[in-house]
Amino acid sequence: MRELAGKLLRLDRRVIFVLIALATLIPLLRPIGLPVRISPEVRQVYDYIESLPAGSVFLLSLDFDPASKPELYPMAVALLNHAFKRDLRVIGMTLLVTGTGMAEKVVSGVASEHGKQRGRDYAFLGYSPGGANVIISMGQELATAFPTDHYGERTADLPVLQGVNSLRQVNYVISLAAGTPGVESWYVYGKEKYGFELGGGVTAVIAPGLYPFLDTGQINGLIGGLRGAAEYETLIGMKGKAVAGMDAQSATHFIIIGLILICNLFYFLTRHTTIRSFGSPQDRPGSPREAGR
Amino acid sequence: MTLFLRRTFPLLLTFLFGVAAALQYYIPHPLSEAALTEISVWLRIILGFAMILGIASLCHVHYAKIRTRAAGWGYSLVVYLSMLATVAVGLWSRGQEEGTGFGWIYTYALLALQGTMFSILGFFVASAAFRAFRARSKEAAVLLVAALIVMFGRVPLGEYLIPAAGPLAGWILNVLNTAARRGIIIGISLGGIATSIKIIFGIERSYLGGRD
Amino acid sequence: MTPSVLIGAWVAAGLTLFMFSFLYKDNPFFRFGEHLYVGISMGYTIVRIYYDVMVKSLYTPVAQEGKWWFLIAALLGLLILTRFIPKISWLSRISFAVIVGFGSGVAIPRIISSNILQQVQGTLKPLLGNAGQPLLGMAQFNALLILVGVITVLVYFFFSIEHKGPIKVAARIGIYFLMINFGAGFGYTVMARMSLLIGRFDDLILFASRDFGYASLVLLGLIAFGLFLWERRSSALSDPDQDRRAAGSDPHADG
């Protein structure tokens, strides 16, 4: 028994790697949909979109590039699904040139899943250079900031934008961001002046920094990280990438926790035997010689 | 005269730039802001030139391997070829990434390689945790328990099983963790300030190397 | 789907698997990926430096905006290159002096602002109830804990005082705080690292779809087969004992 325990303590790292790979892969292929507790800040975003009557204007600014895709892309999918389900008029855009292709793909992809038509039910404006200045000029006149949409059609002619001359006619804006320009820019240059409601979706890293904005009502809701995206998917009843991702998170965390518990159990079993390297301080169990190849 | 140029002049420059850069922080005048931006551009330009040193070193190492047919010299050839190819495509694309071959290399080769190396950390946190988190001593036990609670409380399943785990993990992170981090940060700051002062006053000059 | 995207998917999936093969052991696929990565990243850096630094930050300001003083920076840059000529290589010190001096000077006030003042300020909280609050609530208890933590950790870092008596006790408590910090930091980061892994696996799953010609699956099979062949060849060529010891640094596997 002790021998076995000692052997397990010197477990080949590659066994752990396989366990982690499986714990990630299986939930991604077959999402279990483990329960996720919905936080109020995510629910606020959901409730606000629920409260908008059909035909309201919803602007989604996808202000992120491929580096933040794992966290923010599922948010975009979930929000677009919700908006199209509610028959909102959806406007997509981005403030980051490197994110343009990805943003276009997600907007048009989700739209076609819901049978929505470009120009009539939704628009994708694409990218316009200038960062936060784009928001300012959109506030004055949408057509100045985006004379044409991403596909080269005049924005003024798009049926979906009838009656929408500037940000003042937009009901709800959500910025999905991993930094600046992002949620803060939309607040400072947009909401404060043009009076639309603003929500945010951000990576887990910058989410803590935005809670002050939430407390003061500068943004009405916040979706933070993959977890926030999973909460949103749960709210709209869609088991998407984020839910699958959270399942994988739970699984990998529990694998690690389990491994630690087991190895401590074995450690206490073998502690009093003379297995090399557990007694002397020079040869600490954490030392590499034990790692095994 | 040369001794002055070789030894004293650099130290003098260090002192002048150090003091000026420190005082800049207290000067709100636009000129001082402009100077700061200007100098950071300077540093980028200097680094740009210095990169030639780096490229030379890289090429030298791999050239030596190829010339001596050292073990694995074929891989050194891979370095040369991929570097030259990337530079050629980059110049062809005029440094633009949108819809060019250069952008293609960035998206499909560089991002994929980078993302994969980064994600290997996911495996490594697991194996490091398995090896290191053993309750060998009281300190190690504290480390272990803190890690377990935080890991448990961070994922939906953990929070679902033990609802208190989430808030407890949050408390550990926001209170106990903050306290220790503050201590570490304050200590680091003092060490950093002391190093800065030694450099500015020419007490620490090993970075200049040489004896003359 | 355009051919460039399709080829891109195959390349990305292949390189991803090459790098992951490192988890098994050092092998030719990983070595190829590693060296390719170094070459591409260096090439990318060269191009970026040429356009963003040399053209945008140096040539344009000097030639078009007349900012001649940027030439001083260029001169300092050239001085660094004197390291190629041993006789005058001491000139490079002038540039080092500027860089190191500037770095040290810039650091001091900013460190004081964000790492001392802001941290001390965050610690100075009332330990007993503020007006309107309970005398000893959770907030006060936390403030006390933070104060104790900061102080004991600082005591631990004292170098020139012998750790005995009350100092020793405080330093011990400091160590426990440090351990909690390390444990919590580790546990907290696991999630972020796993997110990256999930993102990577997501891409592989995407590339394994029919649209991409089952790229991930085909390549995974090929790499596994390649590794099998490589293992067989290397164990046939070297005696088993040596192989075990030097697995991964096998000279016979070289290209």
Next chain:
Amino acid sequence: MTFSFEFRVSSFEFQVPSSKFNTRNPKPETRNRVSGRALAALLFLFLSTLYSPLKAYGDRPLPSTLASSLSPPEQFDAFDMPGDGGGSVGLSWRAAPFDGPTLRYQVYVADQAQGPFTRLVEFAANTRYKSDVDRPWWSWDRNKSVHFYQVTSTQDLRLESGRPYFFKVAVTDPRSGSGTGGMQTIEGPVRSAVPAPNFFNPAKANNLLLMLLFSALVLIAIAQAKRRPTIFLRRIPGLDAVEEAIGRATEMGQPILYLTGADDMSSLSTIAATVILGQVAKRTAAYDTELKVPHRDPIVMAICQEIVKESYLEAGRPDAYRDDSNFFITSDQFSYAAAVNGIMLRERPAANFFMGFYYAEALLLAETGAGTGAIQIAGTDADLQLPFFITTCDYTLIGEELYAASAYLSREPVLVGTLRGQDLGKAFLLLSMVIGTVLATIGGLTGTQVFVPLLQLFRDFK
């Protein structure tokens, strides 16, 4: 709240000993009577010096809404905002007895004295006082009886430094307008100000003071150490291991891998790492062990070449020095990590040193190194990466110990003196935090503002 009252409160607190929590008793008393008395004396000193800025807190006017007695804003003044980069003007005027939530102030601006004036802002008459501005007492009169509004450039108005602007303030009563058709508005005088950039931001004076204090502490400690070179230093386990690691590499005939971190030469952690490299190189020169230093920054590489060369000279082994022991890989984070991992797996260094600042690649490097069986010693001030080094390395220099390491390794009085200076700095901050917390607690319990000026010394102002 007057001076005598404040002092009475604090002296009362210090003289009545009582049990811990049932009365609102501040901490010092429960600890030590003597220090309590000393504190009281100290307080007295502070209070007497702070008397003048404090008296202003008392006389805030009673709000009343007698609309009939509207009068133009008094003591209206426009001035360049102190301690800024220009482009901003401050307006202040005395709070009137009729100020209340129903009345409103309007601020107008023009670029000529005759106008035309445009309205900038309108706000309730019981808001925006000088005391609302978050500036320290030494650079701002935090007066509750003076209204204040700061004019800065907006989209519609560009305030340029160096030219005059004209301002006026009007007080208006919106209620009076509802019935009679024209609401009662009374304008004040026109004042002008020239926004100008300043050469010193007094709000940052405490920062400057701390910088001078720490500089002096370090320099004095160094001077002292030169005179009395034997200073006690506690053990740092990781440093004892440096020798052991080099010894083991020599025994095994394997190289030593030394990394200087991810940052460039202007970062202090990198500088510390290069200084330690010098000490390590002296030993490898003496033992004739191969040293490998892969780099991410060409300038750091060049400097490290100088340092290592110098160390070999000092150790009397210039012949053993090789220029390519410092070599460049790439400046990209993860390709560098991949290449260093490759070196670890193929060349099997017997000892790995990770000094300097690291980002996410820390675990990638250290865990691979752990797998190869090398002795690993890390030293970093990257607090986010410390957990990973702690769990994967044999020894880790935590935060400040990185900076201390060179002093330990060289034992030069100058360097050891620096440690003393750092300790003095720590002691100072430690005491400030304890005293500051006590004062904040007393302040919180009694609701007094007396200690605010003192506590502001440790606040970061921009």
